[in-house]
Amino acid sequence: MTITDLDARLAGLSLAELELLEQELAAKLWQKRWQKWTPYPWQVPPDEIETLGWWLQLGGRGTGKTDGCARYMVAHVNGPPCDPRLRGGHRMAIVAPTQGDAVEACVNGPSGLRAHDPRVVLRTTAGGTFARWPSGAEAKLFGAHTPDDVERLRAGGNRCLVWMEEVAAQRRLGEAITHSEMGLRIGPNPHYIASTTPKPRTELIALTKREDVTVTRGRTRDAIHLPQAQRDHLMRKYAGTRIAAQELDGVLLEDIEGALWSRTGLDRARVGAAPPMARIVVALDPAATSHDESDEMGIIVAGLGQQYIPDRNGFQRQHGYALDDLSGRMPPVEAARRAIRAYHEHRADAIVAEVNNGGEWIGTVVRQIDPTVHYRTVTASRGKVTRAEPVAALTEQGSAHIVGSLPDLEEQLVTWVPGDASPDRLDAYVWALTDLMLAPAGNLAAVA
Structure with a gap:
């Protein structure tokens, strides 16, 4: 023809x-x-997952964790209906660090649902954003970053399957699990599938120890679909480091010998909500220069409680609270704007910024954007370990708390060992708590 x-x-x-x-x-x-796909061993799901149980894929970068979960969800949709009364037989949920992550990675990405089933379409309605199949089956997309995300999950409806994407990166992981579990009630065997590069999160560690959770593990070095040269480069660069163990070999690190903070200590001091504050600061620890976007800009919001409360030693004192972590890789102007927004939103008393290593640019940028901000600088004349040890001691004494969950900051705290280069979130946290609890008010430079 x-x-x-x-x-x-x-x-x-x-x-x-x-x-x-x-x-x-x-x-x-x-x-x-569908017929061309060849799974890695760790992408093969267990023969049976218990009701409300989990299949959890822990793996290094490039090991196809998202790919395995997307494949599983497509197979689930094309299997027996969980509820024949529903059009398409299935109502599912995808929970990612943000709803945008769910769209980008889980649906439209190269390993997402549409890569396995091109018939999937993405629809946004008044009720939310959905991945839908021609049969009528659907998966609603959620984030787990803000309180509003959690409220949407609370009202997210009943589901037969929940896919938790990048579990360790979800800021409100505990709440996301609680509220999604409440809605897992469609069909004879509602359950979870999950994928993540491991991080030392309390909730993740607890999951791996549950009897109803099946864990499969993959290593970057075994991901033969990645170019061999790329795998060799990563292994040579990071061999023998914690980065290699966690990010490449998919090892879930718990407490690390020599670290100043422990996961147990952070959990023991954790609080669900912040009390009334006497003072609040936004601490900014910059990348080395105003042109350096390769390193993170550390931006931590912390406050000093009004009440005097006994610590574990019985000493009456005002306690410190880490309220928010706004750190990330960004241009200098964006870092200054983000710190200024936090200053106004939290009604902070000051932005405190380190000016070592070329950080003098911060003050210039802050004053250009908003000259009304109370801004002061700190200069480190002591080593990082000397500055960090008293702040770590505050946690052990039960007088320094993290409000809710700040997973990226917590990971840096429990994995940093003195002698290593200290990451920027940790540095900003140390500056904030030092300013609030260990230095004369407004005179941090005198002791730093």
Whole structure:
């Protein structure tokens, strides 16, 4: 048949016939892609997952964790209906660090749902954002970053399957698990699938020790779909480090010998909500220069409680509270704007910024953007260990607390060992708590 003959035949079809042909071709394309997929051993799900149980993939970078979960969800949709009364038989949920992550990684990404089943479409309605199949089956997309995200999960409806993407990166992981579990009630065997590069999160460690959680593990060095040269480069660069163990070998590190902070200590001092504050500061620890976007800008909001409360030694004192972590890789102007927004939103008393290593640019940028901000600088004349040890001691004494969960900051605290280069979130946290609890008010430079 020539192209001209084909065009003529297509022109003779009705709109309904063209739509049916398109559906048939999409189904054939899906079958072709589906049959070509070869899983890694750790992408093979367990034969059976308990009701409300988990299949958890722990793996290094590039090991196909998202790929394995997307494949599982597509197979679930095309399997027996969980509730035959529902159109398509399935109502599922995808929970990622943010809703944007769910869209980008879990649906549209190269390892997402559409890569396994091109018939999936993304729809946003008044009720939320959904991945939908032609059968009518759907997966609603959620984030787990803000209190509003948690409230959406609370009202998220009933589901037969929940996919938790990048579990260790979800700021409100505990609440996300609680509220999603409340809605897991469709069908005879509602359950979770989950994927993550491991981080020392309390909730994640607890999951790996549960009897109803099946854990599969993958290593970057074994991910043969990645170029060998790339795998060799990563292993050479990070061999023997904690980064290699966690980010490449998928090892869930717990307490690390020599670290000043312990996960147990952070959990023991953790509080669910902040009390009234006497003072609040926004601490900013910059990258080395105003042109350096390769390192993180540490931005930590912390406060000093109004009440005098006994610590574990019985000493009456005002306690310190880490309220928010706004750190990240960003241009200097964005870092200054983010710190200024936090200053106003939290009604802070000051922005405190370190000016070692070329950080003098901060004051110039802050004053250009908002000259009303109370801004002061600190200069470190003592080593990082000498500055960090008293702040770590505050946690052990039960007088320094993290409000809720700040997973990226917590990971840096429990994995940093004196002698290593200290990360910027940790440095900003140390500056904030030193200013609030260990230095004369407004005179941090005198002791730093």
